[in-house]
Amino acid sequence: MKVGVLALQGATDLHLAALSDVGATGVPVRRPHELADVDRLILPGGESTTMSMMLDAARLTEPLAERLADAMPVLGTCAGLLLLAAEVGDGRSDQRSFGALDIGARRNAYGPQTESFETDLPVAALGSPPMRAIFIRSPIIERVGAGVEVLARLDGNPVLCRQGRAWGCTFHPELSGDLRLHRLFCEETA
């Protein structure tokens, strides 16, 4: 099974390393034929505006929309979650969001980098101990549609959710060395 990691801009390397650590084959995706060749996809953190523009420049926007419509398993982390959302607040009017998750999220909602943080996050689906979750200029999920299952909350706000085969989290599982979410993503929908 090949798991692609979108490699246009952002934290691609650490997702590839995490995939390798859970025994999956991770491959960077920058071109349409590379997207066609993967079984599932991770959209990493980074700048959602830059990634959106580079998706257009690489002619990946349409093929990605098609794969998502075909229910390819996908995990979006932070900026990647914004690409999966239905609505993005405080973003640019021209930035892409594919609506694979019926959520509304507000970009960089905690404030500047000095408000970034890490914390213990209980996730029932992952058992104990809690995840060490690292939030970097993270978005906040402000609306959750009826078909979306919330898997973890922090201070009442959803921070990890899924809808069908689309998963999204506002934190960075690739930064903490805790591989459980990557493992769950690779196994659960297999």
Added chain:
Amino acid sequence: MRVKRGLAEMLKRGVIMDVVTAEHARIAEDAGAAAVMALERVPADIRRDGGVARMSPPEMIESIVETVTIPVMAKARIGHFAEAQVLEALGVDYIDESEVLTPADEAHHIDKWRFTVPFVCGATNLGEALRRISEGAAMIRSKGEAGTGNIVEAVRHLRSITGDIRRITVADGAELYDWAKRLQAPVALVREIAETGRLPVPMFCAGGIATPADASLVMQLGAEATFVGSGIFKSDNPAARAKAVVEATTNFDDPAILLKVSRGLGGAMPGLELGGLETRLAERGW
């Protein structure tokens, strides 16, 4: 430290652009910049005008923070921890303790562990990089020679850093102590490099990038993202060049895309030969 280094991870394969006005910042974001660096004057102008170069006025940085949605960095003088305190209070996302500004302390860099905001620092070689990391820098950028549009120093510094990293990975245990002595760097960091084959923090490249091919060159030499200063706003068509450098950084290993984005950009910034420089900015820092 993971939170500080985390933002650097998010900027990889991106371009951080020097901007001096909100209008510049908007052009940078429109072009796909991953972050902007707010400063009073671009390095080419600092070089031309001379005088003491300091932290930018807060109003100018605030106007840029209000204009863009991407991270905003700002520069403090080497050793000027009070400027850094002001920038942290203002709420910038990263501080560049930068040799482009006039140094405030000729012996000491800022103790960066005392801050919540992360720092990037320049380095010309591996020892300098490791000293900055030991002081708490969460990102290293090779210095190059800012404001020249000449890539030769960036290449020298990148090759020096990556070459020594490669040599350390084949050193034996006893040799690592000698490396630490020669690099004037903590042996624990040298040992970490021997084990991982890379710097403990992301390494970006700055100083002299003027064309899409320059960006591709430094990425192929091991940089993980690029800083572009005078190269964009001292060129004929900043908006087009900015976008081209962003695409070149993302697709640095694809010559067909590099060719496409290198067309129709108008003139690049006028470059400077290193031999004619009065001040070598890269020599600042200890």
